[in-house]
Amino acid sequence: MSISVSSRVAFWAEAVVFTVVPLFFFYQAAVQAVLFQPFLKGYFSAAVIVTFPLVLFVCCKALRLSDFTHSLSFGFFLIFMGLFFGLAVMSELFGVEPEIARYIQISFFRFVFLFFFMFALYLTRAKFQGRLYWFMLFFSAYVILNSSGGGFVLPPVNYGGYLFEFDYQQVAFCYLIVSIFLLPALSTLKRYFYYVLVVPALYLIGARSEFFAFFLVVSVIELTRNWQAYTVAMMLGLFSLLAFLLSVDVSVLKDTRMFSIFFGNEDLSLDARKQFAIEAFDQINNHPLLGAFSSHQPGEYAHNVFAVWVDLGIFGFSVYLLMLITPVLSLLLRCPSFYKETDWLRAFCFLISSIFLLFAAKTYTYGMIPIAVAMYYAFKIGLKQKNITAEVC
Numbered sequence: 363m364s365i366s367v368s369s370r371v372a373f374w375a376e377a378v379v380f381t382v383v384p385l386f387f388f389y390q391a392a393v394q395a396v397l398f399q400p401f402l403k404g405y406f407s408a409a410v411i412v413t414f415p416l417v418l419f420v421c422c423k424a425l426r427l428s429d430f431t432h433s434l435s436f437g438f439f440l441i442f443m444g445l446f447f448g449l450a451v452m453s454e455l456f457g458v459e460p461e462i463a464r465y466i467q468i469s470f471f472r473f474v475f476l477f478f479f480m481f482a483l484y485l486t487r488a489k490f491q492g493r494l495y496w497f498m499l500f501f502s503a504y505v506i507l508n509s510s511g512g513g514f515v516l517p518p519v520n521y522g523g524y525l526f527e528f529d530y531q532q533v534a535f536c537y538l539i540v541s542i543f544l545l546p547a548l549s550t551l552k553r554y555f556y557y558v559l560v561v562p563a564l565y566l567i568g569a570r571s572e573f574f575a576f577f578l579v580v581s582v583i584e585l586t587r588n589w590q591a592y593t594v595a596m597m598l599g600l601f602s603l604l605a606f607l608l609s610v611d612v613s614v615l616k617d618t619r620m621f622s623i624f625f626g627n628e629d630l631s632l633d634a635r636k637q638f639a640i641e642a643f644d645q646i647n648n649h650p651l652l653g654a655f656s657s658h659q660p661g662e663y664a665h666n667v668f669a670v671w672v673d674l675g676i677f678g679f680s681v682y683l684l685m686l687i688t689p690v691l692s693l694l695l696r697c698p699s700f701y702k703e704t705d706w707l708r709a710f711c712f713l714i715s716s717i718f719l720l721f722a723a724k725t726y727t728y729g730m731i732p733i734a735v736a737m738y739y740a741f742k743i744g745l746k747q748k749n750i751t752a753e754v755c
Contacts, residue, residue: 365743367485371423375485378413378420382479383536384497385409390528391504394516400526407468410475417478424485429743435692438685439735445678446470449655461660466673469727476729480736483543495544498537499556502563514566534569538576539733542715545583546707553583571723575715582711586701635665635723645672653678663725670726682726689713689738705741712737 367375389405392398402408430436450470453463486494505514518527541560545553557580564573642664645654653675663669671679693700693710700706712734719730 365424365481365485365740365747367424369487371420372485372487372490374416375420375424375482376487376490378417378479378482379486379490379494381413382406382409383540384494384501386536387497387501387533390533391501393526394528395508396519399521400524403524403526404529404532406529406532410472414475417475417482420485421478421481424481425743429746430739433739433742435685435688435735436739438681438688441681442678442685443473445674445681446473449673453656458656459660462656462658465660466727472729473727473732477732477736480733481740483539484737484740491544491547494540495548495552495556498540498544499559502559505563505566506559509566512566513568514563515568530567531569531572534564534567534572535729537564537567538572538579538715538730541576542579542711543708543737545579546587546704546711550588553587571719574722575719578718579711579715582714583707586707634662638662639664639666639668642666642668642672649675651675665723665725667720667726673726685735686713686717686720686731689735690717693738693741705737705744709734709738709741 386405386409389402393400447470450467452458453466458466508514515528515530518525520526537560541556545556548556561576564576638658641658641662645657646668648654649657653672655673657672664672667682668679670682674682689709690713693706693713696706701710712730716728716730716734719728720726724730
C-alpha cells in the first residue's frame with residue numbers, strides 16, 4: 363500500500379471490504395443452503411447502501427482532490443461521469459421506460475460506489491489481505507465440496523413472493539476483483555495454491571465471462587512474475603489437456619454451459635446477446651452522432667462496449683474509450699521500469715480484463731470499469747507520494 367493512512371482509516375476500509383465481499387459470499391451460500399431466509403434479498407445492494415457513507419468517509423480521509431487534478435485520464439473520467447449522470451436524470455424526466463430508467467440510475471450509483479470501494483480495498487492492511495486470501499480459499503473449497511451435477515448453483519426458491527437464486531455473476535465478479543488485487547502481491551507458491559482451488563470454484567459457479575477473464579489475468583501475472591516457470595506450466599497444461607481430450611468423449615463438453623460456446627451449440631444466452639448486438643449496430647448506423655438511448659426493450663442492451671454509443675452517441679463513446687486507453691498507454695510506457703511493481707501489475711490487470719470483458723460480454727456499466735480506473739489512480743497517487751514524476755496521462 364503506497365497511500366499512507368492512519369490505522370483507524372484502514373480499519374474502516376477493512377470494515378467496508380468485509381461487509382461487501384466475505385459477508386456477501388456467506389449470505390448467498392447460507393440462503394442457498396436454506397440456513398435462513400433471504401431477509402435482505404440478494405444482500406449486495408443492501409451492503410452498498412449501508413457502506414456508502416463509510417466508504418466516502420474513508421476516501422475523504424485518505425485522498426485529496428489535488429491527487430487527481432493533473433491527470434488527463436481523470437478528465438475523461440469526469441466527463442463520462444457527467445454524461446452518465448445526465449443520462450440518469452434524463453431517464454427520470456423524459457418518460458423513459460421505467461425499467462430502463464431504474465437500471466441506468468442504479469448503474470450510476472453502483473459505478474460511483476465501486477470507484478470508491480477500490481480505494482477502500484487498496485487501503486486495507488497486509489494482515490487483513492492475508493485473511494482475505496484464506497477466506498477466498500476456504501470459500502472455494504466449500505463451493506467445490508458442495509457442488510453436484512457439474513455446478514454449485516441450485517434452482518431458484520420462492521420465499522413468500524421473492525424468488526431467490528444464487529447470484530453467481532455477482533459472486534464471480536467479486537472473485538475477479540479480489541483475485542486481481544491479491545495475486546500480484548503473493549509468492550509463487552501461494553499463487554499456485556490459490557489457482558488450484560479458485561479455478562474449479564469459478565468453473566462450478568458458472569460465470570463464463572469472469573472465468574475466462576481470470577485466465578487472462580493469470581497469464582499476465584505469471585508472465586511478469588516468472589515467465590520461465592509459466593512457460594513450463596503452460597506446456598505441461600497443454601499436454602495434459604491434449605491427453606485428456608484424447609482419452610474422453612469430447613462431446614461431453616458440449617453439454618456444459620462453460621464450454622458449449624466453442625462447439626457451435628445452441629446457447630440461448632449467447633444467441634440473445636448476438637441479436638442484441640445486431641440491433642445495437644443498427645441503431646448506431648441510423649443515429650451515429652447522438653445515439654438512440656432507450657431504443658431497446660428493457661434488458662436487451664448490447665453486451666459489449668458499443669452499448670455506450672447507443673446511449674451516449676459518438677462523443678460519449680469516444681470519451682469512454684479514452685478513459686480506458688489513456689491509462690493503458692501510460693502503464694505500457696512505464697512497463698520497463700515498473701512491471702514488477704505490485705500496484706502497476708494490479709492496475710494493468712484490472713484495465714486489460716475490463717477491456718477484454720467490454721468487447722467480449724459486458725456492457726459499459728459493468729462494475730469492473732470504475733474499479734480499474736480507481737486502481738490506476740491509486741498507482742499514480744503512490745508514485746506521487748514516492749516523489750516519482752507521473753506523466754500527464
